[in-house]
Each structure stands twice: as C-alpha cells, then as structure tokens.
Amino acid sequence: MDIITLSHGSGGKLTHNLIEDLFYKHFNNEILAQKNDSSILPSFSGKIAVTTDSFVINPIFFDGGDIGKLSVCGTVNDLAMSGAKPLYLTVGFIIEEGLEMSCLEKIVESIGRTAKEANVKIVAGDTKVVEKGNADKIYINTTGVGVIEKNIYLSGDNAKPGDKVIVSGTLGDHGICIMSKRKNLEFDVSIKSDCGLLNNLVEKILHVSSNVRVLRDPTRGGLATTLNEIANQSRNSILLYEENIPVKDEVRSMCEILGLDPLYVANEGKVVVIVASEDADKVLEEMRKDPMGKDAQIVGEVVKDNSEKVYLKTEIGGTRMLNMPAGELLPRIC
Amino acid sequence: MDIITLSHGSGGKLTHNLIEDLFYKHFNNEILAQKNDSSILPSFSGKIAVTTDSFVINPIFFDGGDIGKLSVCGTVNDLAMSGAKPLYLTVGFIIEEGLEMSCLEKIVESIGRTAKEANVKIVAGDTKVVEKGNADKIYINTTGVGVIEKNIYLSGDNAKPGDKVIVSGTLGDHGICIMSKRKNLEFDVSIKSDCGLLNNLVEKILHVSSNVRVLRDPTRGGLATTLNEIANQSRNSILLYEENIPVKDEVRSMCEILGLDPLYVANEGKVVVIVASEDADKVLEEMRKDPMGKDAQIVGEVVKDNSEKVYLKTEIGGTRMLNMPAGELLPRIC
Structure with missing residues (x-):
C-alpha cells in the first residue's frame, strides 16, 4: 500500500513527484504551471477580497x-459573502505520515472538482508532512482571492432596524451529520451535510436587489453566533421567529437527544441575508429558484434597541435571548 | 496557567476574545478591523503575486x-523572489489543545513585529484548535499577496548559459541550527538560524540590474535542490565551484558529524541570484552592502548541455553531480 512518508514533505524528489503526478493532474492550470516561488495572476480591475481558513x-x-x-x-x-467573485485559491496541506496515498488522491480530486465547479483556479500550493501522531490524517488551509466588480459594500455594520433576516435553508445539517459520524456516536439516521457552494446563489441575490446589507455564512457556532456578530457590529438587535426557522425533523430530534440547539450548530452551505424590508420578498423568491436556496425563509428582523442582542420569539409565545456561545459545541466541525 | 482549549477554536466567545485581545493587539490595521468573512484590500495597480506556505x-x-x-x-x-513588493499576509493557526497562552502570545507578537519590519499588513486570519495529540503545539499557514510594479519577469526558465550564480551568504545555518536543537541532538555549538527578511536586499538587486534572470530562496532541500529545479525549468545545467561556496566552519563540522552535505541543508534568509554575466560583479557589490548579503559570493554559472544537471567542481579538482535529493533530510525544518 502506498503511503505518505516524511520524504514527501522534504522538498526533494518525492515532493516533486507528488506535485507533478497528483497536484498538477487535478489542479492543472497555466498559473500553477509557472512553478516559481510565487504565482503571478493576470491583471484584473476592481477591489480585491481575501480570506483564509484552515480545515481540521x-x-x-x-x-x-x-x-x-x-x-x-x-x-x-x-x-461570496463579501460580494466578491471568487477567482483564485491557494492550498496548503499538512499531512500525517502514514496517510494512504489513495486517500490523499481522493481529497485532491475532490478539491479539483469543486474548484472547477466554483470556477476558481488553484494557483499556489504547499505540502508539509509531520510524523505519525503529530496531526490527524490531514489538515488543509485554503486562502481565496476574489474581485468585487460592482460598487457594493456588504458588512455586518450595515444592518439597519426594519431590515429582514433570511436564511437560505434548513439549519444544523452539517454539524449533526459530523456529530453522527463521530466515533462512539453512530446513530441510525442518515443526515447529509449541506457542504456546498454558495457563489451562484449569492450572485443571483445581488442581481435582484441593491439593498442587501449583509451576507454571512453561519458556519462554526451556527446562526445564533453569526447573528450575535452582526448585532455587535451594527449596534442593533435581532429578533427571530422560531416558527419560521427551517430545521429538518431528523436534525431537530438528534439535537434533542444530544442536548444541542440547532441554532448553534454549524452549517456549510447556508447563507444569512440581511436585506431592506422592501426587497425581502423579491430576494426570497429569487433564492427559492436556486437549488441552494429552495428552503429559504424570512426568519426575523433587525430591531432598534441598545442591547446588541439576539432574541428568539418562541413558538409558544415567549422570548428568550440567544447569547454568544461560551464553550465548545462540536470540536473540529470544519 | 492560561492554556488554549478547544473552545478557543469553536467560533464562540473564547475565539472572539482571542481575536480581540491578542490578534487585534499585535496585527492591528484598518483592513483586519473590517471583521467580515473576507477582507477588502485597497485598489492597487500592477500584476498580483500570490504564494502560500505552512510552517510545522x-x-x-x-x-x-x-x-x-x-x-x-x-x-x-x-x-520577493518573484520581484513582487510584499503587501498583505493572511495567517491561519492550527493549535494543539493545551498550548500555553503565553507561548501563543510570544508567537503572535513575533508575527506582528516581523510583519511590521517587512512593511506588510495581516489582513485575514483563522484559528483552529485540535485535541491534544493531534498536532505538535502549533502549525501556521501564511499566504502572501504582493504587487509587481515594474515590468519584470523572474522565473526558473530564464536562466541562460553564461549567467552567473550568486548566493547571498553562508549556507546551511538554519537547518543545522534546528538539527542541533532537536531532542537528543544537543551539541555544544551555537549556530544561529539565518531566518530573516530578504525583501530589502531583493529590491536593491533589482534596482541595480535589469538583467536578473532568477531569484530563488534555497529553503527545504538547500542550494542543490533549488539549482536542480532551475536546471530543470531552464533546460540548462549549472556548474558550481566548491571553493567559492560560503559555509561557516561550525556548520561544516556539524555536517561532517551528521553525515550531511551543507548544499542540501535548508536556509531561511538566503537568496540565489542568477544574473547575466556582465552584471554579476555589480550585483555582488550591491548585495555585500546589505546586512543580509554581506557574505555574498559568485558560486557558479549556467552551462549549456542537455542533461539539466547540477555539477560541483570540488576543491581537489574533481567534478561530482548534485542530484535532486531522494529521501528526507531533516523533517520539519520549516
């Protein structure tokens, strides 16, 4: 069985083989093929957006x-959340010695396929290998470069009282899927992660309304954490209507068993849209036409008060506060 | 004692505290302060260079x-090796649960200070925490964005027969420093890593000559690996003169003890310059005026033959081939 060894990360012959035989095969493009210490991107006009994330x-x-x-x-x-058209990605691998080569190839192939689907190019990469026991199979960093072509400014501090809060679909699918797959937590329900690309959906949203204030994807910490950040940035509060919040029955049941609140569970293919009230229905309608937004709902609104909090109006008529979570919910969810 | 817990990587309150109290303190700038999913960079003109590296x-x-x-x-x-002026960095941390907070702060402070010295801004970041035993203290990914203002093209495939090869100083210092610090390998000599910034030196080199063909920093795999890459890209060979290659006596002794060749040992503050023969002396003189280039030497030249190899003319008059290294030299050297 072919496995990754420390030599694959040494910068020598095996590193070069990995690059030539695996990375160029799945990531191939003319920029990556420059093979220099930095990659030179073609000129483009517009403001540049940059973001980075490590995946463990x-x-x-x-x-x-x-x-x-x-x-x-x-x-x-x-x-996409900043209104940028994603163009380029860099990919950095930290691999644990002993990882099966076939496993790495599956992952690299998946990166290549998803990048193609998103219409982004992988323009630079790096591979490090650490000794067995100093990582858990593989960690990946991706850094993205995009361009903001339109005169658009989306930011958490834009949310204004009266604005509507829309979510693009059911909440908590990713977190509960991962939780159910974890060792010692094998449940007999199959919940699929919502892991997916939102750039097309966002493009449609921004095309149909010029009154979008904020876009944010509620990943780690879920919807409640994301809305707390926006409340904090905008110095307004947010009121949610529990009855409108889409959550799959299986996810709700699993959350009950595990003592979790789906509003705090991670999503990887959902967007929260804060939009001027007058455009909310139009945006909702447009979102529902896209496969990534077919279950979209208006779930709440921005309200004026000085507390910078997130409130949930429950189905039984009470109101409770959704605080920023203090502890760890699900480690290594992304 | 304050330590990093899984909650610091959850995206919740402790993650936010880490960002506000530690990262903003040492990385503070107006772009990072946007606090959105992506950071928007000010417009700039010129071609963009991008590169990524993980450090373990x-x-x-x-x-x-x-x-x-x-x-x-x-x-x-x-x-800098692509002729770009470095402008922006993203930083992604993967931290092992249990790392002392004071240790993280020292590292973050060091990143902040070095970024300031290099005149680059840290514009985006990410923090993940993994369970104890699933990383070794801390791994860091940095991705850099720079701008190429002049009409300049530096690339391994530019090297032409007759061009001179210059190195900016003594070879192997970083690798041998790390090796001597490793557990069970405490030697009684103190060799300092050459870890340092090359952007100022490179700016001077490019200012004094418009006939620079290639710049490359000989990190993992050392000078021999870097020159093999250039030989391969340019389809020429490279001939080195052993007597001209600067290596510190302590490094040479340590290499002998360890059975290593300093030409394959990593450097972290050295540049290899391939420049047209007529400009070589001028570039060498300019390099020696800079603290990072004071020990610069012309060490070889590009030669025409179809083998794409690197040859070393030894001090005793023989010639041996320096192949691309096949195995692991020093794991986790960077």
Whole structure:
C-alpha cells in the first residue's frame, strides 16, 4: 500500500513527484504551471477580497462531502459573502505520515472538482508532512482571492432596524451529520451535510436587489453566533421567529437527544441575508429558484434597541435571548 | 496557567476574545478591523503575486527566530523572489489543545513585529484548535499577496548559459541550527538560524540590474535542490565551484558529524541570484552592502548541455553531480 512518508514533505524528489503526478493532474492550470516561488495572476480591475481558513474536520469523509470539498466551499463562500467573485485559491496541506496515498488522491480530486465547479483556479500550493501522531490524517488551509466588480459594500455594520433576516435553508445539517459520524456516536439516521457552494446563489441575490446589507455564512457556532456578530457590529438587535426557522425533523430530534440547539450548530452551505424590508420578498423568491436556496425563509428582523442582542420569539409565545456561545459545541466541525 | 482549549477554536466567545485581545493587539490595521468573512484590500495597480506556505517547524523557538518570525519571513521572501513588493499576509493557526497562552502570545507578537519590519499588513486570519495529540503545539499557514510594479519577469526558465550564480551568504545555518536543537541532538555549538527578511536586499538587486534572470530562496532541500529545479525549468545545467561556496566552519563540522552535505541543508534568509554575466560583479557589490548579503559570493554559472544537471567542481579538482535529493533530510525544518 502506498503511503505518505516524511520524504514527501522534504522538498526533494518525492515532493516533486507528488506535485507533478497528483497536484498538477487535478489542479492543472497555466498559473500553477509557472512553478516559481510565487504565482503571478493576470491583471484584473476592481477591489480585491481575501480570506483564509484552515480545515481540521474529523472525519475527513462524510455524507455530502469530504475535507477537500469543504476546504474549497468554505473559502469560496467566504469570498461570496463579501460580494466578491471568487477567482483564485491557494492550498496548503499538512499531512500525517502514514496517510494512504489513495486517500490523499481522493481529497485532491475532490478539491479539483469543486474548484472547477466554483470556477476558481488553484494557483499556489504547499505540502508539509509531520510524523505519525503529530496531526490527524490531514489538515488543509485554503486562502481565496476574489474581485468585487460592482460598487457594493456588504458588512455586518450595515444592518439597519426594519431590515429582514433570511436564511437560505434548513439549519444544523452539517454539524449533526459530523456529530453522527463521530466515533462512539453512530446513530441510525442518515443526515447529509449541506457542504456546498454558495457563489451562484449569492450572485443571483445581488442581481435582484441593491439593498442587501449583509451576507454571512453561519458556519462554526451556527446562526445564533453569526447573528450575535452582526448585532455587535451594527449596534442593533435581532429578533427571530422560531416558527419560521427551517430545521429538518431528523436534525431537530438528534439535537434533542444530544442536548444541542440547532441554532448553534454549524452549517456549510447556508447563507444569512440581511436585506431592506422592501426587497425581502423579491430576494426570497429569487433564492427559492436556486437549488441552494429552495428552503429559504424570512426568519426575523433587525430591531432598534441598545442591547446588541439576539432574541428568539418562541413558538409558544415567549422570548428568550440567544447569547454568544461560551464553550465548545462540536470540536473540529470544519 | 492560561492554556488554549478547544473552545478557543469553536467560533464562540473564547475565539472572539482571542481575536480581540491578542490578534487585534499585535496585527492591528484598518483592513483586519473590517471583521467580515473576507477582507477588502485597497485598489492597487500592477500584476498580483500570490504564494502560500505552512510552517510545522520543531522546535517552535530557536536561536535566531521562532515559528512566528519564520512564517512571515518565508512568505515575504517567496513574494520577493518573484520581484513582487510584499503587501498583505493572511495567517491561519492550527493549535494543539493545551498550548500555553503565553507561548501563543510570544508567537503572535513575533508575527506582528516581523510583519511590521517587512512593511506588510495581516489582513485575514483563522484559528483552529485540535485535541491534544493531534498536532505538535502549533502549525501556521501564511499566504502572501504582493504587487509587481515594474515590468519584470523572474522565473526558473530564464536562466541562460553564461549567467552567473550568486548566493547571498553562508549556507546551511538554519537547518543545522534546528538539527542541533532537536531532542537528543544537543551539541555544544551555537549556530544561529539565518531566518530573516530578504525583501530589502531583493529590491536593491533589482534596482541595480535589469538583467536578473532568477531569484530563488534555497529553503527545504538547500542550494542543490533549488539549482536542480532551475536546471530543470531552464533546460540548462549549472556548474558550481566548491571553493567559492560560503559555509561557516561550525556548520561544516556539524555536517561532517551528521553525515550531511551543507548544499542540501535548508536556509531561511538566503537568496540565489542568477544574473547575466556582465552584471554579476555589480550585483555582488550591491548585495555585500546589505546586512543580509554581506557574505555574498559568485558560486557558479549556467552551462549549456542537455542533461539539466547540477555539477560541483570540488576543491581537489574533481567534478561530482548534485542530484535532486531522494529521501528526507531533516523533517520539519520549516
């Protein structure tokens, strides 16, 4: 069985073989083929957006995706959230000695396929190998470069009282999928991660409304954490209506068993849209036409008060506060 | 004692505290302060250069530097090698649960100080924490964005027969420093890593000559590996003169004890310059005026033959081939 050895990370012959035989095969493009210390990008006009993320998810393969797909989606989505058109990715691997070569190839192939789907090019890479026991199979960093072509400014501090809060679909799918796959937590339900690309959906949203204030993907910490960040940045509060929040029945049941709140569970293919009230229905309608937004719902609104909090109006009529989570919910969810 | 816990990587309150109290303190700039999923960079004109590197060095503190300083120098230097002015860095941390907070702060402070020295801004970041035993203290990815303002093209395939090969100083210092610090390999000599920034030196080189063909920093795999890559890209061969190659006596002795060849040992603050013969003396003189180039030497030349090899003319008059290294030399050297 072919496995990754420390020599694959030494910069010598085996590193070169890995680059030539595996990375160039799946990531091939004319920029990567420059083979220099830096890659030179073609000129483009517009403001540049940059974002970085490391992925340490466990397990590395799961229903609906794998660490390779996730590491492309995560960074492409972060670029899309700023209104940028994602163009380029860099990929850095930290691999544990002993990883099966076939496993790495599956991941690399998945990165290549997802990048192609997102229409982004992988323009630079790096591979390090650490001794067995000093990593857990593989960690991946992706850094993304995109361009903001339109005169657009999306930011957490833009949210204004009266704005509507839309989510693109059911919440908590990714976190519960990963949780159910973890060792010692094998449940008998199959929940698929929502891991997916949001750039097309975002493009449609921005095309149909020029009154979008904020886009944010509610990953680690879920919707509640994301909205707390926005409340904090905008110095407003946010009121959610529990009855409108889409959560799959299986996810809800699993959350009950595990003592989790789906509003705090990670998503990897959902977007939160904060949009001026008058455009909310139009944006919702457009979102529902896209496969990534077919279950979209208006779930709340921005309200004026000085507390910078997130409130949930429950189905039984009460109101509770959704605080920023203090502890660890699900380690290594992304 | 304050330590890093899984909660610091959860995206919740402790992650936010880490960002606000530690990262903003040492990396503070107006772009990072945007606090959105992507950071928007000010417009700039010129071609963009991008590079990425992950750092897994062991130990994380060593004579002459630490993993933080190294992770800035490594990426800034890679940008400089393409003739780009380094402008922006992203930083991704993968931290092992249990790392002392004071240790992280030292590293973050070192990143901040080195970035300031290099005149680059840290514009985006990410922090993941993995369970104890799934990393070794801390791994760092940095991705760099720079701009190529002049009409310049530096690339391994530019090397032409007759061109001179210059190295900016003594070889092998970094690798031997790290080797001597490793557990069970404590020698009684103090060799300082050459870990340092090359962007100023490179700017001077490019200012004094418009006939520079290639710049490359001989990190993992050392000078021999770097020159093999250039021989391969340019389809020429390279002839080195052993007597001209600067190596410190302590490094040479240590290499003899360890059975290593200093030409294959990593450097982290050295540049290899391939320049047209007529400009070689001028470039050498200019390099020696800079503290990072004071020990610069012309060590060889590009020669025409179809073998794409690197040859070493030894001090005793023989010639031997310096092949691309096949195995692991020093794991986790960067």
